[in-house]
Amino acid sequence: MLATHESANGTRQDLIVLTDKGLYCEAGDFYIDAWKPVHRTFVTHGHSDHAHDGMGEYICSPTTEPILRWRLGEQNIRPLPFGTPIRMGEVQVSLHPAGHILGSAQVRVERAGEVWVFTGDFKREPDPTCEPFEQVRCDSLICEATFAYPVYAWPSTMQEVQRVLHWIAHCREQGKAAILYAYSLGKSQRVLAGLDGRLDAPVLLHGAIARGVEVYRQAGITLAPTELVSEVPPDTDFAGRLVLAPPSAQDSAWCRRFRSFEQALASGWMQLRGNRRRRNVQRGFVISDHADWQDLIDTIDQSGARRVIATHGNTDALIPYLQERGIRAERLRTAYGDEEEAVE
Known part of the structure; x- marks a missing residue:
């Protein structure tokens, strides 16, 4: 006390x-x-x-x-x-x-x-x-x-969003999906707001993120177009597609549907490279709430x-x-x- x-x-x-x-x-x-x-x-x-x-x-x-x-x-x-x-x-x-x-x-x-x-x-x-x-x-x-x-000194969110876009382009060249892990409430919606109007295909969502996205849309928040991974045909070419998922989905069986992919994490902890290595992701984006x-x-x-x-x-x-x-x-x-x- x-x-x-x-x-x-x-x-x-x-x-x-x-x-x-x-x-x-x-x-x-x-x-x-x-x-x-x-x-x-x-x-x-x-x-x-x-x-x-x-x-x-x-x-x-x-x-x-x-x-x-x-x-x-x-x-x-x-x-x-x-x-x-x-x-x-x-x-x-x-x-x-x-x-x-x-x-x-x-x-x-x-x-x-x-x-x-x-x-x-x-x-x-x-x-x-x-x-x-x-x-x-x-x-x-x-x-x-x-x-x-x-x-801990944050870069601007838009600077990190630009880095996300470059990473997506890199994954497209490699024939891979880009799976970005971000918390389902707050962080995912912030990423989607930054990407609005900057992608040529809807962002694919893990089911755990979809409801939070809908709550934000109902509150009048403008977000990039999205669709559920579960509603995408299994023979879809995922190369260069951005996938948003909660960190708990990392390296899970759920990821296998994308066949070839890179993984990244959006977090303030990504300010330190050692944290990125410990999280076993290819990229880290310094976006903190x-x-x-x-x-x-x-x-x-x-x-x-x-x-x-x-x-x-x-x-x-x-x-x-x-x-x-x-x-x-x-x-x-x-x-x-x-x-x-x-x-x-």
């Missing part, structure tokens, strides 16, 4: 504390991204390490609602528009865009002028598939630290927070860096983590 701190009125409990069920705000009697069943939780976004089954009530952004219904089935979901404050007990709560995936939100909690913000997963790079990140001022910031090392080091530092600086609590990643470099700059920084161990197939 996060420590209590001293106020002018004596010892005062932190607005957001860690419990065995998730982050909890006692003053408002709600959880944030709870990982065990609770009566009420705010959900920052639809990835499976943040959105879990069995909650009494889910509060999320309107564009996250259809994602939760897709992933969790029929639930008691209360959509809350971005920037709309609601009163819950002693606190005022509002959601603000996190820029991570469609509908992703930061949670702002205020009591008597004291403001806490939980970023959830976030990125600052402009992305046509989700609402743009909004900087929120606060006193205490709980932020992710997935790529909290200076070595998280903030890189500089965007993380800029977000902390611009928040104005005097206290930073880092979670969901490695904080070995971040915490000493912030402490040297006079910021009270600490680590928070939560159950959030990279999903098996996410490869963020």
